[in-house]
Amino acid sequence: MKSGTRLVLLTVPGVILLAAIYVWPMYGLGRMSFNETGPTGAMIPALSSKTWRELFADPFIFELTWNSIQLSVVSSTAALIFAYPLALFLFRTQSRWRGVIAALAIAPMLVNGVVRIFGWLAILGDRGLVNAALQGIGLTSQPVRLVYNWTGVTIGLTESLMPYMILALVAGFGRLDRSLEEAAASLGAPPWRRFLRVTLPLSLPAVALGWLLCFVLAMSAYITPKLLGGGRVFVLATEIYELSITSVNWPLASALALYTLVLLLLFLAAYSAMSRRQA
Amino acid sequence: MMKIARRPLLAGLLAAPALRGANAQSRVEGAITLVAYAGIFQDNYTKTVVEPFLQRFPGVRVNYVPGGTSAQMLGTVRAQAADPQVDVVLMDVTTSHIANLEGLFAEISPAEAPSLAELYPEARAVGMNKFGPAVTFDNLVIVYDKQNLKPEISKLADLWRPDLKGLIALSAPPNIQGLALTAMVEKMEGGSHTQSIDKAIAKLKTLAPSVQTFEPNPDGYSLILNGVVRVATGWNARAQLYSDETNGRLGVLLPPEGSVFQINTINVVKGSKNRAAAVAFANYALSQEAQKAFTERMFYAPTNAAAAPKIDPKAIARTAVSPENRARMIPVDWVEIVKVRDMWNNRWRREIVAAAGR
Numbered sequence: 001m002k003s004g005t006r007l008v009l010l011t012v013p014g015v016i017l018l019a020a021i022y023v024w025p026m027y028g029l030g031r032m033s034f035n036e037t038g039p040t041g042a043m044i045p046a047l048s049s050k051t052w053r054e055l056f057a058d059p060f061i062f063e064l065t066w067n068s069i070q071l072s073v074v075s076s077t078a079a080l081i082f083a084y085p086l087a088l089f090l091f092r093t094q095s096r097w098r099g100v101i102a103a104l105a106i107a108p109m110l111v112n113g114v115v116r117i118f119g120w121l122a123i124l125g126d127r128g129l130v131n132a133a134l135q136g137i138g139l140t141s142q143p144v145r146l147v148y149n150w151t152g153v154t155i156g157l158t159e160s161l162m163p164y165m166i167l168a169l170v171a172g173f174g175r176l177d178r179s180l181e182e183a184a185a186s187l188g189a190p191p192w193r194r195f196l197r198v199t200l201p202l203s204l205p206a207v208a209l210g211w212l213l214c215f216v217l218a219m220s221a222y223i224t225p226k227l228l229g230g231g232r233v234f235v236l237a238t239e240i241y242e243l244s245i246t247s248v249n250w251p252l253a254s255a256l257a258l259y260t261l262v263l264l265l266l267f268l269a270a271y272s273a274m275s276r277r278q279a
Numbered sequence: 280m281m282k283i284a285r286r287p288l289l290a291g292l293l294a295a296p297a298l299r300g301a302n303a304q305s306r307v308e309g310a311i312t313l314v315a316y317a318g319i320f321q322d323n324y325t326k327t328v329v330e331p332f333l334q335r336f337p338g339v340r341v342n343y344v345p346g347g348t349s350a351q352m353l354g355t356v357r358a359q360a361a362d363p364q365v366d367v368v369l370m371d372v373t374t375s376h377i378a379n380l381e382g383l384f385a386e387i388s389p390a391e392a393p394s395l396a397e398l399y400p401e402a403r404a405v406g407m408n409k410f411g412p413a414v415t416f417d418n419l420v421i422v423y424d425k426q427n428l429k430p431e432i433s434k435l436a437d438l439w440r441p442d443l444k445g446l447i448a449l450s451a452p453p454n455i456q457g458l459a460l461t462a463m464v465e466k467m468e469g470g471s472h473t474q475s476i477d478k479a480i481a482k483l484k485t486l487a488p489s490v491q492t493f494e495p496n497p498d499g500y501s502l503i504l505n506g507v508v509r510v511a512t513g514w515n516a517r518a519q520l521y522s523d524e525t526n527g528r529l530g531v532l533l534p535p536e537g538s539v540f541q542i543n544t545i546n547v548v549k550g551s552k553n554r555a556a557a558v559a560f561a562n563y564a565l566s567q568e569a570q571k572a573f574t575e576r577m578f579y580a581p582t583n584a585a586a587a588p589k590i591d592p593k594a595i596a597r598t599a600v601s602p603e604n605r606a607r608m609i610p611v612d613w614v615e616i617v618k619v620r621d622m623w624n625n626r627w628r629r630e631i632v633a634a635a636g637r
Contacts, residue, residue, distance in 0.1 A: 126491070231450075231493025231494035231632060244350075244354075247453045
């Protein structure tokens with residue numbers, strides 16, 4: 001058997017697995033979106049574009065899209081701002097506690113997402129730690145609403161994205177060469193200029209990768225907007241859930257899920273194109 | 280002695296239709312899968328309905344599968360349409376109506392399930408007089424923190440009290456609690472949801488800034504008992520049970536302005552592999568005996584008209600079918616509500632939730 005044939009054969013189990021767990025369900029989703037839903041909610045088997053037309057005729061879809069993008073951009077950027085110094089420290093430190101610190105940084109990933117959300121509710125709620133502190137030191141007399149709104153969702157999502165951002169940044173910091181910073185220092189560049197002119201540009205590929213990863217995760221995040229949003233935060237993921245689980249409108253839920261997928265693929269394609277141009 | 284002698288007699292009388300419906304119970308055997316709600320519903324339904332049924336039909340095994348929400352149950356039945364693994368489903372009427380239209384549930388007649396003949400007419404009407412009928416009636420209530428809220432809530436209009444700002448949890452549509460609340464507020468404002476919900480929307484907009492969450496998780500009762508909010512909407516049966524379990528800390532109010540029935544139906548799946556046992560179970564669940572036991576345990580109002588007079592008056596008084604409460608109920612046709620659900624949902628989002636701020 002030729003080595004090329006052997007290689008192709010080696011891919012067969014993976015292809016079968018992918019087909020079973022991804023392609024076939026995607027086909028099901030696509031097919032479902034061409035069914036119709038009657039006025040009483042009953043699903044009508046059909047091969048019609050009615051559901052898709054309904055989807056794009058409703059301006060709320062664009063509001064949902066904008067909300068999702070806005071939330072994803074803000075939380076991914078916030079995660080980047082908080083994670084960058086941590087990741088740089090983890091990358092550079094020679095401390096014997098490095099392993100422990102790294103484990104702590106990604107520890108939130110080990111905790112169930114729902115449990116983390118209820119933790120945030122306890123911390124940020126009207127009677128939570130933050131409000132107790134604010135009122136204790138006399139900054140406010142009434143609780144400041146930090147959950148059940150966009151603020152709560154942004155905080156929760158940022159925190160849940162940070163471990164992914166840290167991992168992506170640490171993995172991508174391989175291109176950082178200390179000697180280049182030392183060279184800049186020897187030429188009289190102060191620390192802030194060394195960071196802006198040397199460290200940051202060299203870490204940009206890692207930043208872009210980490211940000212994109214977090215953006216995609218945030219776009220599809222469901223638990224955080226659902227539990228911390230208090231019914232005020234409408235994004236694509238929560239709408240897909242409502243349509244499929246509460247309104248039982250599977251055709252529309254499928255169409256919206258596919259729309260979201262295409263949207264994400266477009267973002268990935270744009271990133272790919274930009275990366276190629278940079279290279 | 281008298282009391283002891285009466286009980287078996289009463290039980291015998293109550294069970295008669297159930298037994299009549301399945302007088303061929305020796306021929307009913309095998310296993311059935313029942314899909315219904317989880318948690319305290321499952322605990323209490325098992326004790327008051329499933330276990331007594333098993334005693335009457337020793338040849339039958341009932342596999343109670345918690346099915347999540349009604350919509351999730353519908354998903355299960357849809358997915359198994361070609362080869363049903365479920366025999367009986369207990370779900371909300373808005374979803375069972377969809378399943379009936381999609382041909383997922385079978386027709387059942389009084390000839391095979393005599394308990395059907397004893398039901399309130401509206402209980403059979405929800406199954407179009409041929410599909411699974413209503414098995415429980417419940418109604419929307421206002422639940423509140425009886426310990427910490429002074430004065431207590433005494434009417435729906437009290438939700439607008441300034442001292443409740445930020446202390447209210449409402450379930451917005453498409454949750455049916457939100458739909459029911461819309462009909463109730465429209466009535467409170469002198470309108471009728473069958474004509475328009477403009478008055479309800481205008482009034483609820485003024486309530487929106489006082490609402491802490493439009494999506495209480497895990498539910499309004501828990502948020503009150505944990506001190507997160509003081510007032511929420513809820514369902515009467517669960518609220519009454521939680522009230523008892525917390526020694527009355529949870530207050531339950533059926534608003535004098537009116538409330539709305541929520542209906543659960545019991546359905547036999549089309550293509551059930553053990554239809555005889557499935558029908559026997561549905562018949563028993565609708566019987567006077569089972570309805571009495573479940574109402575007295577969990578305060579769901581019975582759908583069997585003949586059972587109602589035999590139920591402990593104290594239990595009946597805590598349901599929506601007591602004469603006083605029944606008079607306050609607002610007639611709502613859930614099938615019609617489903618047709619306007621998207622429109623109501625959109626108005627809530629754009630007008631009420633938007634007024635609550637981000």
